[in-house]
Amino acid sequence: xxxxxxxxxxxxxxxxxxxxxxxxxxxxxxxxxxxxxxxxxxxxxxxxxxxxxxxxxxxxxxxxxxxxxxxxxxxxxxxxxxxxxxxxxxxxxxxxxxxxxxxxxxxxxxxxxxxxxxxxxxxxxxxxxxxxxxxxxxxxxxxxxxxxxxxxxx
Numbered sequence: 001x002x003x004x005x006x007x008x009x010x011x012x013x014x015x016x017x018x019x020x021x022x023x024x025x026x027x028x029x030x031x032x033x034x035x036x037x038x039x040x041x042x043x044x045x046x047x048x049x050x051x052x053x054x055x056x057x058x059x060x061x062x063x064x065x066x067x068x069x070x071x072x073x074x075x076x077x078x079x080x081x082x083x084x085x086x087x088x089x090x091x092x093x094x095x096x097x098x099x100x101x102x103x104x105x106x107x108x109x110x111x112x113x114x115x116x117x118x119x120x121x122x123x124x125x126x127x128x129x130x131x132x133x134x135x136x137x138x139x140x141x142x143x144x145x146x147x148x149x150x151x152x153x154x
Contacts, residue, residue, distance in 0.1 A: 030060075031085075032076045033082045033084075033085060033144065038069070038072070039070045040151050040152065046070050047067065047070065049092050051091070055088055060086075083145075092124060093124060096123055125152070125153075
């Protein structure tokens with residue numbers, strides 16, 4: 001009988017734990033709403049672009065990275081959860097990929113002391129690198145925010 005009670009208690013605790021895990025918003029966090037869109041440069045998708053959304057009042061931020069088609073989803077607290085509603089200033093960068101073997105520690109088997117130090121270069125115009133100079137803005141509202149697109153130019 002005690003074995004059955006132990007199992008019931010274990011199952012009850014497991015159900016309580018699993019129901020808590022399914023909660024997407026913690027009570028101490030502001031609500032976020034999905035934000036997605038695309039980044040293009042002169043009409044072409046920008047792969048591996050880093051987006052930084054900064055609330056205009058400086059109270060928070062969200063970030064995203066584009067896929068090979070230039071599509072992104074924002075993250076604030078957990079992957080893909082979106083952003084808090086508000087007015088945002090946006091910065092976008094795209095850094096070149098390091099050559100093979102660059103950036104490996106000197107105790108790594110692929111370390112090559114003959115490679116020069118790799119300093120990644122931003123491949124997008126420098127004005128887009130900071131929210132204060134980019135001229136890019138976005139408004140996040142309650143509910144899904146789709147089509148928050150950015151068309152960059154030279």
